Amino acid sequence: MLERFGLALMHRMDPEEAHGLALAGLRAGLGPRTGPVTSARLRCRVAGLDLPNPVGLAAGFDKNATALAPLARAGFGFVEVGAATPRPQPGNPKPRLFRLGEDRAAINRFGFNNDGMAAIAARLATRPAGAVVGLNLGANKDSDDRPADFARVLACCGPHVDFATVNVSSPNTTALRDLQGKAALTALLAGVMQARAGLSRPIPVFLKIAPDLSGSEIADIAEVALASGIAGIIATNTTQARDGLRSRHRNEAGGLSGAPLFERSTGVLAQLSHLTKGQLPLIGVGGVDSAEAAYAKIRAGASAVQLYTALVYGGLSLVGGIARGLDDLLARDGFSSVAEAVGTGRDDWL
Numbered sequence: 001m002l003e004r005f006g007l008a009l010m011h012r013m014d015p016e017e018a019h020g021l022a023l024a025g026l027r028a029g030l031g032p033r034t035g036p037v038t039s040a041r042l043r044c045r046v047a048g049l050d051l052p053n054p055v056g057l058a059a060g061f062d063k064n065a066t067a068l069a070p071l072a073r074a075g076f077g078f079v080e081v082g083a084a085t086p087r088p089q090p091g092n093p094k095p096r097l098f099r100l101g102e103d104r105a106a107i108n109r110f111g112f113n114n115d116g117m118a119a120i121a122a123r124l125a126t127r128p129a130g131a132v133v134g135l136n137l138g139a140n141k142d143s144d145d146r147p148a149d150f151a152r153v154l155a156c157c158g159p160h161v162d163f164a165t166v167n168v169s170s171p172n173t174t175a176l177r178d179l180q181g182k183a184a185l186t187a188l189l190a191g192v193m194q195a196r197a198g199l200s201r202p203i204p205v206f207l208k209i210a211p212d213l214s215g216s217e218i219a220d221i222a223e224v225a226l227a228s229g230i231a232g233i234i235a236t237n238t239t240q241a242r243d244g245l246r247s248r249h250r251n252e253a254g255g256l257s258g259a260p261l262f263e264r265s266t267g268v269l270a271q272l273s274h275l276t277k278g279q280l281p282l283i284g285v286g287g288v289d290s291a292e293a294a295y296a297k298i299r300a301g302a303s304a305v306q307l308y309t310a311l312v313y314g315g316l317s318l319v320g321g322i323a324r325g326l327d328d329l330l331a332r333d334g335f336s337s338v339a340e341a342v343g344t345g346r347d348d349w350l
Contacts, residue, residue: 003315006030015097015106015312023062026070031316033073037323041330042077044338046281046303047204047231049132049162053077053323054304054338055294058285059136059165059208060108061308064115065123072131075319080306081120082136083167086152088116089140092172096254099312100247104289105258106309107249108238111172112138117156124160134163136208137192141173147188151195158199166192166230169210169237171255177210182220189228204231211236211264211286218268222275232281234306235272236265239286258309262287266300270349273301278343289314291325298326298338299345 006025010018025031038052046054056078062071065081072079091113098107114120120135127133135157139149154164166189168179179188189207196202207230209221225233238255245260265286272282284302288294289310297305310318326338335341 003317007313007315011099011101014095015099016094019097023067026067029070031070031073032075032320034075034320035073036077037075037320039327041327041335041337042323044303046283047163047206049078049204051077051132051304053326054298055319055323055326056080056283056304056306058306058308059083059167060110061311063113065120065127068123068131068133069128072128072133074316075323077304077323078132078134078162080134080136080165082114083112083138083170084114084117084120084135084153084157085112085138085140086117086143086149087140088119089113098249098252098254100245100249100258102246103250103258103260104310104313105245105247105256105260106312107252107254107256109172109252109254111141112170114138117153121157121160124157127160132162134165135161136165136167138167138170139173139176146176146179147184147191150188151191154192154195154205155198158196158203159201161203163204163206163231165206165208165234167208167237169208171210171238171240180209180213180217180221182224185221185224186228189224189230193229206230206232206234206283208234208237209268211239211261211268212241213268215271218271219275222272225280226276230280232283232303233272234283234285235269236261236286239264257286259287259289262293266297267349269297269302270300270346273343273346274350288322289318291322291329294322294326295329295341296345298341299343300349301343301346303338303342
């Protein structure tokens with residue numbers, strides 16, 4: 001009841017102010033404190049990471065790594081913060097975040113607003129023990145060498161995280177998505193993997209891709225990913241599509257996330273699963289707002305899932321509910337582990 005009251009109150013506020021209030025509330029001690037929901041069935045190993053459950057927090061909620069301890073207690077199996085860029089930047093002008101309540105969705109055009117890699121690295125250095133924490137890597141808007149930016153952030157922050165994600169799929173930094181092209185992506189990932197090799201503890205590196213890709217572009221990404229040595233792919237970021245939306249904010253510029261993204265992102269996930277033939281773990285993102293949605297992503301080919309926008313409508317208690325519901329669904333269908341279910345429903349999406 002308290003959470004429902006808090007959500008109703010925040011929905012009367014400007015969305016970005018409400019987001020800041022949610023982070024402040026977490027730092028003040030509000031929110032779940034149960035720790036990760038886990039069981040023998042939910043525990044899984046993804047790209048060398050031992051997860052108590054496969055339900056993670058997507059990047060963007062805690063951009064500056066200011067709420068690591070409370071998020072580690074909130075039920076997630078893993079947490080991704082950022083995106084971090086080499087230098088601090090304010091992002092795009094406000095307003096830049098819009099709720100689409102009728103669609104259970106959001107549109108953002110933040111533009112990688114963050115405190116910069118040095119400040120974020122300092123916070124990550126004091127991260128809570130035992131939690132699995134990753135960092136989303138970004139590039140400065142005014143950089144004259146964006147590929148090098150990703151490697152710089154990894155070199156700075158890599159010693160303090162368990163995994164890193166190369167984010168070339170945000171629609172809110174001009175021409176960033178151009179780096180998903182085959183030649184550009186090959187060169188970018190080579191630089192990032194060189195920076196990873198320089199870490200005293202090399203960590204898994206994931207690539208986060210857009211949902212707005214053609215079949216041939218997805219095939220190129222799969223080929224590059226398999227050849228590059230990265231640990232896996234996160235599918236997907238937000239979309240620029242606006243099909244079927246009802247909210248008055250539907251035509252705002254930016255990336256659309258939430259329930260309307262589910263079909264599109266899961267289709268891309270299934271294609272990647274087919275193309276990579278299980279050689280790379282995939283993390284499914286986009287429209288995960290229930291145990292059933294998480295289970296569908298896993299059966300489409302995901303080894304783990306992430307969510308963010310669903311928290312706007314369901315609160316943090318949703319996380320534990322999804323994990324427990326996922327455990328029940330796996331048991332119902334006779335799976336003794338998450339890994340056994342991965343890809344078993346992929347053909348339904350192809």
